[in-house]
Amino acid sequence: MAHCAGINREIGDQTFRRVHVDGTRAVLEAARRAGVRRVVLLSFLRARPDTRSGYHQTKWEAEELVRAAGLEYTVLKSGMIYGPGDHMVDHVARAVRTFPVFATVGFRERRARPLPIADAIDVLVAALEGRMPNQTVALMGAEELELGAAVRRIAEVAGGHPLYVPARRSGASASSRR
Template identity: 35%
Template sequence: MKVLVAGGTGFIGSYLCRALADGDHDVTALSRSGGETPDGVDIATGDVTDYDSIAGAVEGQDAVVNLVALSPLFEPKGGNVMHDRIHRAGTENLLNAAEEAGVERFIQLSALGADPDGDTAYIRAKGQAEAVVRESGLDWTIFRPSVVFGEGGEFVSFTKRLKGMFAPGVPLYPLPGGGKTRFQPIHVEDLVPMLVEALEADEHVGETYEIGGPETLTLRQVTDLVYEAERKGVTIVPLPMPLAKIGLSVLGAIPGFPMGPDQYRSLQFDNTTADNDVVAFGVDSDELTTLGAHLGGR
């Protein structure tokens, strides 16, 4: 199968391209600015916000996987309007190019909680992108993962960066709301085989899967695991959410500060599955990699 992986040089993309190439697929990574690819993977340059730049790369493909995304953890350069430009409009361009080229299969990486009327620009744009996918004439599958971790990912480093924003240079860690926000982290090497199977098996066409890891962890528990793995002491103290809101709103107005009001709002709702759909891929959640095991093996 000829597969174009949009965002193929990114964190998840690099793992997926390698897995697809190892499975004897003909793989091309689409990237806005080039980059390195695993052995056996071609690269094409194109920006999903510019239809003309990607149409040629889509031509001749059997399937397209859309992994292009901005991080929900940080406010993007250009403001939150970029979420709509990248996630909704970018997805629309990929779908239009795929339909024009006669591509049959389309895999969309969305996010837990994706909702056109959601509380953050990221969640709204992801929800609107899902609607565009469902309205297409392609054989589509949508994945909604919780946070994805692994070598090269940003989730672990985010917890340390968050401390640097609120309490630089001191052994105290004021976590917004005491770190009660819950996540269900999934390891990238557990997620990728499911993406591959969705490409190869017709039974996944027209399905939307909520995917999480083997355990639910609060932000406080994640932070404890990260600092314990590095054998560093840190004292976590609750930062009341109203103060966090004021802090992020004020600091978010400073050019270059990476967080803002949307990130405050994202910390007010959990990032967990209602029913973990890993079972649709014959996977027992107890077999998945825990965050603690990953950190302990680094």
């Protein structure tokens, strides 16, 4: 059984706790009742305990529920997964078409290893087939990119030619940028 449900922002009664923790508990109970022996959980790469992020904390708690359930499991800790219909891809493509100017504040500091959805599905299927029993596996793409480079690549695929404007962070001094 694959459990890939999750939210990245809370809206009304759709809270991180309710979706990630209570939802996982309900999935595990349903799996037991149905005689399911293997559960694959899609989590997040930076999920961890004792953090101020409700998202990271509840994803970690869901992982711990799966690990302690007494079923065969695989926890897939994904970073950035992208593909057709993806929120980030759609958002950047729409932005490029409507207002093709991007300020690149902070893009250089953050890096990502985006994973194509087809590759993520291949790993999910392998886990469902039992090829990674009782493991926690990081899902990341082969290529590490600065987020600005990822945005530029999406823009190119979307057929846009955005203008990138380097912008300083407010309060940054010349000496702190060296």
